[in-house]
Amino acid sequence: MDLYLNGKPITIDPQPGEMLVDMLREQLALTGTKVGCNEAECGSCTVIVDGEAVLACAYPAARAAGRNVITIEGLSPLALSPDEMIEQDELVQKSLHPIQEAFIKHGAVQCGFCIPGQIMTAYALLEHDPDPDDEAIRHALKDTLCRCAGYPSILNAVKAAGERMRTGVPIRAPEFQSSSPLEVIGNSYIRPDALDKVIGRTKFTDDLKFEHMLQARVKRAGVPHAIVKRLDIEKARQLPGVLAVLTAADIPGEKKHGLVIYDWPVLVGVGERVRTVGDALAIVAAESRAIATQALDLIEVEFEAQPVVSDPVQAYDGSSPAIHPGGNLLKHIKVRKGDIELGFAEADLVLEHEFHTGIYEHAFIEPECSIARLTPEGRMEIYVGSQIPYADRNQIARVLGWPEEKVRVIGMMIGGGFGGKEDIAGQIHAALLTERTGRPVKLLFDRHESLLVHPKRHATQIRIKMGAKRDGRLTAVESELYGDTGSYASLGEKVMTRATTHSAGPYEMPHAKADCYAMYTNNPPAGAFRGFGVTQACFAVESMMDILAERLEIDPVEIRRMNALRLGSTTNTGQELRESVGLLECIQQVQSEMESRMDGDPFKPRSSPGAEHLRRAWGFAVAYKNTGLGGGAPDKSAAEVELCPDGILEVRTSSAEIGQGLVTVLQLIVAQEFRTSPANVRVLLSDTDLTPDGGPTTASRQTYVSGNAARMAAQVLHQAISSTLAEKYDCPPQEVHFEEGLVRLNGNSLPMEEVYLEMNEEGRSPRALYEYWAPSTDPLGDGGNMHFAYSFAAQAAEVEVDTHTGEVKVLNVIVANDVGKALNPLGLQGQVEGGVVMGLGNALTEHFIVEEGRVITDRLARYRMPSIVQTPQIHSIVIEHPTQDGPYGAKGVGELSSIPTTPAITNAIYNAVGVRIDNLPVDQEEIVRQLNKFSKTAE
Amino acid sequence: MPLWKNYYLAQSIPEALTRLNEGARVIAGGTDLLLEIQQGVQPPPESLVDVCNIPELNSLEIRGKDLFIGAGVPLNHIVASQLVQENSQALVEACNLIGGPQVRNTATLGGNIAHALPAADGTIALLALDAQAESVSSEGSRITALEELFLGPRHSRIEENQELLVGFYLPLRKNSQASAFKRVMRPQGVALPILNMAVWLQRKKDRIADAHLALGPSGPTPLRARMAENVLRGEKISQTLIEKVHQVMLEEVHLRTSPYRASADYRTHLAKILLQDVLEIAWERAGKD
Ligand SMILES: Cc1cc2nc3c(=O)[nH]c(=O)nc-3n(C[C@H](O)[C@H](O)[C@H](O)COP(=O)(O)OP(=O)(O)OC[C@H]3O[C@@H](n4cnc5c(N)ncnc54)[C@H](O)[C@@H]3O)c2cc1C
Numbered sequence A: 001m002d003l004y005l006n007g008k009p010i011t012i013d014p015q016p017g018e019m020l021v022d023m024l025r026e027q028l029a030l031t032g033t034k035v036g037c038n039e040a041e042c043g044s045c046t047v048i049v050d051g052e053a054v055l056a057c058a059y060p061a062a063r064a065a066g067r068n069v070i071t072i073e074g075l076s077p078l079a080l081s082p083d084e085m086i087e088q089d090e091l092v093q094k095s096l097h098p099i100q101e102a103f104i105k106h107g108a109v110q111c112g113f114c115i116p117g118q119i120m121t122a123y124a125l126l127e128h129d130p131d132p133d134d135e136a137i138r139h140a141l142k143d144t145l146c147r148c149a150g151y152p153s154i155l156n157a158v159k160a161a162g163e164r165m166r167t168g169v170p171i172r173a174p175e176f177q178s179s180s181p182l183e184v185i186g187n188s189y190i191r192p193d194a195l196d197k198v199i200g201r202t203k204f205t206d207d208l209k210f211e212h213m214l215q216a217r218v219k220r221a222g223v224p225h226a227i228v229k230r231l232d233i234e235k236a237r238q239l240p241g242v243l244a245v246l247t248a249a250d251i252p253g254e255k256k257h258g259l260v261i262y263d264w265p266v267l268v269g270v271g272e273r274v275r276t277v278g279d280a281l282a283i284v285a286a287e288s289r290a291i292a293t294q295a296l297d298l299i300e301v302e303f304e305a306q307p308v309v310s311d312p313v314q315a316y317d318g319s320s321p322a323i324h325p326g327g328n329l330l331k332h333i334k335v336r337k338g339d340i341e342l343g344f345a346e347a348d349l350v351l352e353h354e355f356h357t358g359i360y361e362h363a364f365i366e367p368e369c370s371i372a373r374l375t376p377e378g379r380m381e382i383y384v385g386s387q388i389p390y391a392d393r394n395q396i397a398r399v400l401g402w403p404e405e406k407v408r409v410i411g412m413m414i415g416g417g418f419g420g421k422e423d424i425a426g427q428i429h430a431a432l433l434t435e436r437t438g439r440p441v442k443l444l445f446d447r448h449e450s451l452l453v454h455p456k457r458h459a460t461q462i463r464i465k466m467g468a469k470r471d472g473r474l475t476a477v478e479s480e481l482y483g484d485t486g487s488y489a490s491l492g493e494k495v496m497t498r499a500t501t502h503s504a505g506p507y508e509m510p511h512a513k514a515d516c517y518a519m520y521t522n523n524p525p526a527g528a529f530r531g532f533g534v535t536q537a538c539f540a541v542e543s544m545m546d547i548l549a550e551r552l553e554i555d556p557v558e559i560r561r562m563n564a565l566r567l568g569s570t571t572n573t574g575q576e577l578r579e580s581v582g583l584l585e586c587i588q589q590v591q592s593e594m595e596s597r598m599d600g601d602p603f604k605p606r607s608s609p610g611a612e613h614l615r616r617a618w619g620f621a622v623a624y625k626n627t628g629l630g631g632g633a634p635d636k637s638a639a640e641v642e643l644c645p646d647g648i649l650e651v652r653t654s655s656a657e658i659g660q661g662l663v664t665v666l667q668l669i670v671a672q673e674f675r676t677s678p679a680n681v682r683v684l685l686s687d688t689d690l691t692p693d694g695g696p697t698t699a700s701r702q703t704y705v706s707g708n709a710a711r712m713a714a715q716v717l718h719q720a721i722s723s724t725l726a727e728k729y730d731c732p733p734q735e736v737h738f739e740e741g742l743v744r745l746n747g748n749s750l751p752m753e754e755v756y757l758e759m760n761e762e763g764r765s766p767r768a769l770y771e772y773w774a775p776s777t778d779p780l781g782d783g784g785n786m787h788f789a790y791s792f793a794a795q796a797a798e799v800e801v802d803t804h805t806g807e808v809k810v811l812n813v814i815v816a817n818d819v820g821k822a823l824n825p826l827g828l829q830g831q832v833e834g835g836v837v838m839g840l841g842n843a844l845t846e847h848f849i850v851e852e853g854r855v856i857t858d859r860l861a862r863y864r865m866p867s868i869v870q871t872p873q874i875h876s877i878v879i880e881h882p883t884q885d886g887p888y889g890a891k892g893v894g895e896l897s898s899i900p901t902t903p904a905i906t907n908a909i910y911n912a913v914g915v916r917i918d919n920l921p922v923d924q925e926e927i928v929r930q931l932n933k934f935s936k937t938a939e
Numbered sequence B: 001m002p003l004w005k006n007y008y009l010a011q012s013i014p015e016a017l018t019r020l021n022e023g024a025r026v027i028a029g030g031t032d033l034l035l036e037i038q039q040g041v042q043p044p045p046e047s048l049v050d051v052c053n054i055p056e057l058n059s060l061e062i063r064g065k066d067l068f069i070g071a072g073v074p075l076n077h078i079v080a081s082q083l084v085q086e087n088s089q090a091l092v093e094a095c096n097l098i099g100g101p102q103v104r105n106t107a108t109l110g111g112n113i114a115h116a117l118p119a120a121d122g123t124i125a126l127l128a129l130d131a132q133a134e135s136v137s138s139e140g141s142r143i144t145a146l147e148e149l150f151l152g153p154r155h156s157r158i159e160e161n162q163e164l165l166v167g168f169y170l171p172l173r174k175n176s177q178a179s180a181f182k183r184v185m186r187p188q189g190v191a192l193p194i195l196n197m198a199v200w201l202q203r204k205k206d207r208i209a210d211a212h213l214a215l216g217p218s219g220p221t222p223l224r225a226r227m228a229e230n231v232l233r234g235e236k237i238s239q240t241l242i243e244k245v246h247q248v249m250l251e252e253v254h255l256r257t258s259p260y261r262a263s264a265d266y267r268t269h270l271a272k273i274l275l276q277d278v279l280e281i282a283w284e285r286a287g288k289d
């Protein structure tokens, strides 16, 4: 068939069953168009056909005959050839479409996976309506999902692009600045990876192609709890085009993997136990994905069903079947402070309430993908978007039975992680198949598989008992938590530890007692997810604070201010806070912003103008979150900085860029140390051969730990260069000045290229490696410093509840975050927006439903993350109480802003209509039921 | 196995019918069909015949006393059409809520009807608008009242492999007539409405002279609440009337509990809310001429 593609006529044969997106990506190697779901839900595959935005994953290629197709690669007015695009950044910059430029300048690009789809959708809109209002933009982008959720920035970018297209006025970047910026640090910079992301040039794992590459698929159990009785792979093996079918019996080394405990079978063998529906039984490598899929259907399995353990409270009951040899209790976690009985005795009021939170899914838009291949030297290379490349390497090597040095993990761009890409997904399976076949193997999860397999957020049951004096002073808190860690441990113990230690809230609490039971069940495993257990605890505690405030007739802000952690406070784990506690200021600032918008009491219900049944009110919540691993775990990161022959400073660490902006942070830090423009610094991440171990990208630790490592490495190199040059040019080292790409000394000015040569001449290596160890911490139970830093936040949310239907809309959110120091304010803005929207999803839109171990929400159509339509107005206030050992005072921010949003919303719902939400997510039916007092008939 | 082997872009009705008789399946926007094949709800067909290029299926025009909307007109064209906006507000409102813009750019009204789901938004609106469906097979063409078209969930009188929906005839709106559509969704879970409702009414002074009412899901097929319509005729809008209509409606439709979506009681409650809303909106609109 003939068609126009990006303005040029082409002739191409559509294949049977081929969608437009496959034709573009496979036949034409145009990988800028992304596949997030392959079920017409996410919008990431959006392209333009005859002027209209369509979903290329649900558009038969054959239908494009005679039509005019535009993809992200064809958007720029100077249609560049692929070579020009690769080689000439300057040309690319100049030829950007205004929408692409606006997305970059407005910081709308985070992980970047959804961005081609966003831009194409926006393009279709602006071509029809170059002056859209907010409503029109929301309407147009409704189903183009961004899990990094920089929706406000996306909206602003689309507006700015429209203006540029109409008037030709250049696009101006929004101005964000730290309160005390340094030369580089604290000013807003464009992320270095943004350019590639807006033109579709960024390579995510699925975008890679190798010659003779096979496609792999995994046979999943599909039953939650059973013993495998028979597994017959013969027919699958015989299918033409199938190169290998492997089962547990084929594993050369260690049979299990895991981040802390090796309890997760790589493949479940005959006679062994299936513990969750996503368990792998066999893996297939074939010439095509279709053949591999067909082979899965030929694999015959027989199970002996076992009783299913479906919730953590049931799992704790001694009569439940044991899922693991050691029983169902992964860990009993305890916090003890003071004398709880005494604390309750001192109270004038003691209240108790039980809360429930559901399972949640990360729903990063990029599904998991791994590619394995053997190098000619016989080493195994794994290409994967992973949050912990070195842990991947270790687990892969163990299962292969190889020394670690023979395995190289090459981190690719990650289309969103949020904690969901810390565990092994397909890395080991791909490696096993490559080892067997000798050929490169790609293992791409489809969305269905992604929903079933990777660890989720822990569902919890949290009972809180709180005591307070009449004046509002807290005297004691007792909490009991059950956490559902699902079928495998993953990071369950650590997540639930964080939930437990944060279950007294960021308050001065003389007496505290907490007991948490992290339990195995037959649900999909649970592990790290932005917030890391604190999300659940915060919901319970912050709801409790409002319940208490109401009974005591104290203002919700006042009761928090009265009890807030401050300098000199001791936490419930016995840590004395000596610095960097900005909670009071967060509370203060959010309160004044909220009150400036309101005449009366913001917590009193009002009706929406002209609609009596729409009730509005504000709700308030605070939170804190540790930075770093803590609890006595050694927390270190290594980074290397090198001056390259082209005069560019390269910084290297294995830490991962998951959209959060680490690349920018590292670039700014090195630029700051050398007083040079960030454009003179290059960042290389996530390669176990080339980059030193930065540790896991988790616990909001990378800015702090890898940031420090990069900073120290830069200082060491700085010093080495200064002393070398000082000696040679005979001047004191402190008179060697670095300035914008130059070194000045003794009246000379040397460009960095020359500095490189000088270093070489002197036989000094222009490179420094620094292994940074974060301040040591103490294990839980020992008192002392459980964490080296905490970030603090306060939020207020204004909601509107429809008393007729129970529907809840969030209108406004005011956020203040104490981040220590805003290193890159533009990036921070994106993290805050994304966090708030994720918190909103946690409260209102997301519900991962598992029944008797079976996943009901097994398609993206059934698991709904917030879209731009649900996004409220977000007002972000940055508070900077520096922490001494953080880089320039910075502490973690990645998780913080998502934590207090949920209770701020549910407290607002209570204030608006008097319905207390103690079960997440909010059920609108339950709201109407309580308001209208109708009963629920079981059918 | 590929999702299909042959893909035919039919240019005319006879061509499409030939393909159908050879065993091909009709595809319009594909936003229902392709997902069902991909997700294994339907087996992969040998051949698909794409009907979106057939001029007759793409026309949207006035024919005599009716507005004709081709079965292959994409929903976004329906939403943007002046003709439809003027004559069939309920349909505009319903179509504008289906999917997002990308889905609406390919999805069609024909697909929405032929899929025969009890709460498809376009279907519910068309029912209240008293539409007739034109279909064609090798035996010739026929006109069926929309209500008669449905046999059960995913099951209609349109004979698979034989018959093609060509389009829909909607009576043109006269003075003092108007329609409205509303639905309630649940933010979590399946993208199907908890309840949707469309009304068409004719005003005479301060009374409702005539009314059509449809809601879904209210049974195995999309349906009109005929008894409730009777109660509306000749009455003034009042709280008492709404209570009464609601009661009568509950007797003739079956509002059920769907797991993870809504209980029957919630639906019963919403039925009254929607009833009041759509009646008031349509009433207001009808008073504007
Ligand atoms: C993300 C998303 C959101 C959605 N949201 C909604 C929603 O809110 N409300 C809603 O009602 N629907 C929704 N849908 C469903 C769907 O988009 C609509 O039902 C749409 O109108 C179907 O039209 P289509 O042209 O794509 O149908 P197709 O998928 O092409 O066809 C559907 C069925 O109808 C048959 N068919 C199509 N045209 C004809 C014809 N002319 N003659 C005979 N048979 C025919 C096909 O053979 C097939 O069996 C959604 C779908 C998606 C993917």
Ligand code: FES
Binding pocket: A034, A035, A036, A037, A038, A039, A040, A041, A042, A043, A044, A045, A046, A055, A056, A057, A058
């Ligand atoms: S990949 Fe097409 S909509 Fe998600």
Ligand code: FES
Binding pocket: A108, A109, A110, A111, A112, A113, A114, A115, A145, A146, A147, A148, A149, A365, A415, A416, A659
């Ligand atoms: S930038 Fe949109 S999903 Fe990450």
